[in-house]
Amino acid sequence: MSKTEAERLVTDLKTIxxxxxxxLMSSAETAGEKxxxxxxxxxxxxxxxxxxxKSMENHAIHAAKTTDVHIRKHPYQSIGIALGxxxxxxxxxxxxxxx
Numbered sequence: 001m002s003k004t005e006a007e008r009l010v011t012d013l014k015t016i017x018x019x020x021x022x023x024l025m026s027s028a029e030t031a032g033e034k035x036x037x038x039x040x041x042x043x044x045x046x047x048x049x050x051x052x053x054k055s056m057e058n059h060a061i062h063a064a065k066t067t068d069v070h071i072r073k074h075p076y077q078s079i080g081i082a083l084g085x086x087x088x089x090x091x092x093x094x095x096x097x098x099x
Contacts, residue, residue, distance in 0.1 A: 010057050017046050
């Protein structure tokens with residue numbers, strides 16, 4: 001997944017969470033106590049999900065920056081590692097297709 005796709009996914013998930021929260025808020029005003037309890041649980045879950053999403057986003061940004069620094073410090077080793085991993089994955093894929 002590219003950085004742009006990951007950013008789009010994070011944005012879409014945030015939008016979905018925001019819209020779902022708005023629906024819950026508006027529907028809970030007209031419902032009874034059971035729905036209110038469910039709404040509270042869902043809001044708690046949304047808050048937890050938002051926090052997890054933010055943490056994942058920060059972790060991904062940090063990992064991308066760290067990877068960039070290492071690649072810039074060691075460009076030839078990075079190319080060699082990428083070549084080795086690509087060759088290994090290609091061999092595994094070719095072997096898997098042959099079976």
